[in-house]
Amino acid sequence: MITLNQLNAASQAEFVQLLEGTYEHSPWIAEQAWAERPFLNLDQLKLALVQVVRHAGRAPQLALVRAHPELAGKAMVSQTLTAESTNEQGKAGLTDCTPEEFAQIQQLNTDYNARFGFPFTLAVRGPRGLGLPKAEIIATFARRLENHPDFELAECLRNIHRIAEIRLNDKFGHSPEIGNSVWDWHERLSIHSDPGYAERGELTVTYLTDAHRACAQRLAHWMREDCGFDDVSIDAVGNVVGIYHGSDPKSKRLLTGSHYDTVRNGGKYDGRLGILAPMACVRELHRQGRRLPFGFEVVGFAEEEGQRYKATFLGSGALTGHFNMAWLEQKDADGITMREAMAHAGLCIDDIAKLQRDPAHYLGFVEVHIEQGPVLNEIDLPLGIVTSINGSVRYVGEIIGMASHAGTTPMDRRRDAATAAAELALYVEKRGASVPHLVATVGMLEVPSGSINVVPGRCKFSLDIRATTNEVRDACAADICHALKDICERRGVHYTLEETMRAAAAPSAPEWQERWERAVETLGLPVFRMPSGAGHDAMKLHEIMPQAMLFVRGLNAGISHNPLESITNDDTELCVRAFQNLLEQLATE
Secondary structure, eight states: OOOHHHHHHOOHHHHHHHTTTSSTTOHHHHHHHGGGOOOSSHHHHHHHHHHHHHTSOHHHHHHHHHTSOOTTOHHHHTTOSOHHHHHHHHHTTGGGOOHHHHHHHHHHHHHHHHHHSSOOOOOTTTTTSSOOOHHHHHHHHHHHTTSOHHHHHHHHHHHHHHHHHHHHHHHHTOOOHHHHHHHHHHHHHTTOOOTTTGGGTOOOOOTTSHHHHHHHHHHHHIIIIIIOOSEEEEOTTSOEEEEEOOSSTTSOEEEEEEEOOOOTTOOSSTTTHHHHHHHHHHHHHHHTTOOOSSEEEEEEESOSSOSSSSOOSHHHHHHTTOOOGGGGGOBOTTSOBHHHHHHHTTOOGGGGGGGOOOGGGEEEEEEEEEOOSSHHHHHTOSEEEEEEEOEEEEEEEEEEOOOEETTTSOGGGOOOHHHHHHHHHHHHHHHHTSSTTEEEEOOOEEOTTOOTTEEOSEEEEEEEEEESSHHHHHHHHHHHHHHHHHHHHHHTOEEEEEEEEEEOOEEOOHHHHHHHHHHHHHTTOOOOEEEEOSOOHHHHHTTTSOEEEEEEOOSGGGOOSSTTOOOOHHHHHHHHHHHHHHHHHHHHO
C-alpha cells in the first residue's frame, strides 16, 4: 500500500514508479501530475490525473485508449495482459467465457475497431468495483457501436478514468464503505417493481402499488433498524418520514429527502439517492452516539413523477399544503381512483391536511440528486452545485392547412401544415440556444392520418420551454408564439395553441448554496455551479422555505429515466461526505 505522504514527498521518478499501472502503459500522466503536489487527499490526486489527460490533446488521448487491450482479446489468450488488466477481466468473468460468448466478443472487437480505429474500453469492474456481468458487458459493447466517434472517444476516456480510480483505491487500500452501502441499498430497493415490468427485469414503481408500498416498508425498516432514527412513520399520502432529534428535541430541523417512485422502465438512482444518502449520514451519527444542535428530518416522498395519476409532486406538495383534494377522484388506467388506492393502502385521507409543515420549525430544505444530464460526466467532476431549478412552461398545438395531392399540387400553391411546424421547430431550436441556461424543445410532431402521397393538412406539436428565471422563460415563450403566428400567416395556414403546464423557477437560497459550495471545497474538489433543467421536490419546498441542491454525476453520459442510469460507489461516497460536511457547518454556526 502507498500513502499520500509518500507521494507528496517523492521525486518525479519515484512518483511515477509508485503510480505505475494506474493508467495502462502511460507513465506520462503521472509525470505531469507530479507538479500538482501536495495532494490533500486521494480525491485530489484522482482529479489531477484526470485533468492531465483532459488537457493533453487528441493525439495523446488516442494513444492512451490504444494502450488498452481488447476485452477477451489476443493479449488475454496469450496471457500478456498487465496484472491489473488480468485482475479486472478476471473479476468480470472474461477469462472464463463460453465459446459462444468469446466468439461474440471477438466479432464486436472487430466491428468496433473497424468503426472507430481504437479498442473498446470499459471499466469492467463496474460502478461497485465487483465486476460487471458478461451479458451487461456485451450489451454495452453493442450499444456503444452506435455512438458518434468523438463521443465514443470521450466515453472510452471516462471509462479509463474509472479504471484508474479503482486501481488507485487498490494501491491505497481505500474502500468507499459508505458509498458501497448506499449503492447496495439502491440495489436492494430495486427488486420491487410493478407487475408487467418486474417480469421483464424493468424497474417501475408507481404510486401505491404493491411494489411502491414494499419500498416504503423497506425504507422505514432501514431508517428504524439500520440507521437509528428516533421516529419513523409512513404518513397519510405514503411519504416515509424519519426524524433524528437534535440535542434538544424541540430544536428546529433541517429537512431533506427526495422521491422513491419511478418512471416506467426507469433507473435505480433518480430520487432515491436523495433519501438514502442522508439516511447514511444519520446512521453514522447514530453509530457515534452523536446529536446535532438541530433535528434532521429525512422524507422519502411517495410521488413526484406523475406516472399513475395526473398529479405530480404529490408527496412534497402535501408538506407545503398544496395537496389538491380533487386529485382523489382521478382514475388510473385500470379505473382505480386515487381515493380507492389510498384506502386500499390503509392511508388516512382525513389526515392529509395535517401534513403541512410550519416553515418556522425548519432551518431549510436541501436535496441531493443524480444530475440526469451529461454535464458533470463530460467535465469529469463528481459533484455540482445547483444554482436554480428551471422554471418551465409547456404547450400543445396544432397547425391546420389543406391536405392535397402530392403529385398535382404545385409547390407555390401548397398549405403544408408539416413544413410550417418544421419551420417553427427550427426557430424554437435557434431561440432556445440564444440565451445561456435556456432550453426549448419540440418533443412531439404528428401528422394525423398522414400518407406518403398527400401534402399534410394538419400537424400536431408540443413545446417545452425552460429557463433559470421566469422572465427568460416567458420572453422565449412570447417570441415563439409570435414566430408561430408569423409563420402561419405567411404560409396561409392557421393554428391552435394551449398552455398545459407552468412551473415557477426555484433559485437556490444563496446562503444554502454557499453551504453546499463549502461542503464540496472541504473535500478538496472544485466548485462547479450549474442549473437544473429537470423538476425536483425542492421546487415545492422552495414555496415555503429556503432550498438548495447538490448534483451527483451519472454514468453513461448522465442518462436518466432509463435503465442505463448509474452512479459509482466512489461518487456516492463523496456525496455522503459532502452532506456530512454541510451538517458540520450547520452544527458550528
